[in-house]
Amino acid sequence: MISIAVDAMGGDFGPAITLPACLVFLRGHPDCELVVVGQTHVLVEHALHAQLLASGRCRFVAATEVVTMDDPIEIALRRKKDSSMRVAMAQVRDGHAHAALSAGNTGALMAIARFVLKTMEGIDRPAIATQLPNAVGGATTVLDLGANVDCTAHHLLQFAVMGSALVTAISGNASPSVGLLNIGEEAIKGSEVIKKASELLRSAAASGDLNFVGNVEGNDIFKGTTDIVVCDGFVGNVALKATEGLAAMIGGFIKAEFSRNIFTKFAAIVAYPVLTAFKKRVDHRRYNGAALLGLRGLVFKSHGSADAFAFERALSRAYDAARNGLLDRVRERIAHAAGMLTSVQQEGGSTAESASLTSPAPLDASPKPLSAH
């Protein structure tokens, strides 16, 4: 039985979308149970509360506070110690759940995850990884998407190792290909960090720790040139948001052109099945659910504006990761690459700045070992 802790209060809509998603998810996953965390007075009043309880595979856990989308990390971490986000994470830490999912504020989620679960040995900074659809019919895993800015070459190497573990766990591909995001022009090729990262990744490939195929450019994400694209969190976040903006604009243009007049509206009716098939194909909701990698427990992040369909997809993603032992796979990959990672650390001293902006230092609580459920 796989158990997933759900922050029912997170995101733009809270229980109004998380509870319906939980119900649909439970129906589709008979080997799974959910630990739904939230404010009791809100949850018991929800229409689906009784149905979820009646499923026999849903347990409600009380949390008195909620991290809002605007809460600064400081507030989320130090003031709201009984938030639904944090209690859900504690379920993972204490061995009561295999993974946690929240649609709440990413900065707070990452900070609380680092505080409650701690970072894995050999990893300086956790990363956020998501999958984007590509032209070859699959999905490209991209990381980091904003957890880390000002990454060193060494961090990018760690992202490549963790991303490979994620793809192996989710798709079964034992040796997923890795590309390093760079810019194309010959002479202005990449910053110093990228050049150094490229060297490290080549060494890792030579020693069999990674299937590094070389540098890729922004368009390769959607071409599907490699299974994984590694980048700094700043660059990844901008690329992701820019493509979201373009997709929204294109969607708006299609709608505008088809509703221009009576003839175009007729065309829309005739083309409806095609437009629906197209919409489904590029539906970003299907790809909802980003993994926070490098922590001593599985944490997934849903888009804040997710609807029930999208949130259910994120639940499924967390479930797949837990069932396929993502945590162990990341650990194994890191252990395998440990020699290399350590020698890089000693040689370059590149982890000196590992106390990143997101680090809620000092850390004082120790995580309990993850017990089997």
Place this chain on the structure above:
Amino acid sequence: MISIAVDAMGGDFGPAITLPACLVFLRGHPDCELVVVGQTHVLVEHALHAQLLASGRCRFVAATEVVTMDDPIEIALRRKKDSSMRVAMAQVRDGHAHAALSAGNTGALMAIARFVLKTMEGIDRPAIATQLPNAVGGATTVLDLGANVDCTAHHLLQFAVMGSALVTAISGNASPSVGLLNIGEEAIKGSEVIKKASELLRSAAASGDLNFVGNVEGNDIFKGTTDIVVCDGFVGNVALKATEGLAAMIGGFIKAEFSRNIFTKFAAIVAYPVLTAFKKRVDHRRYNGAALLGLRGLVFKSHGSADAFAFERALSRAYDAARNGLLDRVRERIAHAAGMLTSVQQEGGSTAESASLTSPAPLDASPKPLSAH
């Protein structure tokens, strides 16, 4: 009479697309003449050579060499001293043309432009700026797109000043709004460079040198939140390429869905006018023609894979910039902001690394003053 020097040999297709574009352009711009630069034996054999000559507003200038798309900067700059790219640029330097346009290799173009034309006083690094369509029906000007990686806050400030001059010259808007590209999450907001740049831009806004409205995210480029979006060349290049990749994927999906079977093909026929209108609206060729800003002469870059339609758009863009005195506007803006730019330089010493990767040091040739034509 506005005069534009054209590198007829550059790009993936050379004269096969540049010459037809020149002919169409001349027909649409009776107050313009072209200086077409290329290998004489190639140009005279082209079917349109006679027609262009017959127009009376086209002069051919010989260059014996061609910079290929793969030529390293070193080769383009030091070996091919009589390349069509360089000769076109020299036309601007010597006052025989108001602007130069090439579809050749960006790295080589930037290096040769810096060498032949030199950088403007007060500007450490030239930038590449382009316009992208946005959801509000206009275009967002984005810079830098890849000329500079590892930018300092001071460079970003210079980009904002130059971008403002460009938009004023092209659209007539005297006070275009400027956004600084950043990432959204509260606590992990931006790198140190971005934070510093944000401060500098706020000071510039306070002193009336810029209309800085604050930080924006990747999706704001296509939302059209601000007229100008300023970013590091690495980030800008990745965002541009990623959106190109997404657009290509979406285009491919639409095509695939409409050609799936006899019914969808029928739908495609009915929807043809709508699809054509949509395609026109998102046609990136209309936005071809990036400006190299910060040089002592106007240089424009066409996409390497441009067709004749796209190359003609780039010619029009160079023409608009020349006619509206872009060079003087950039100079004025820089002069106006000079006090601020200088104080920043002295205070932060942030231009210490201005000898960028692309800098073809040492520079030994002096540019002649731009004479009126």
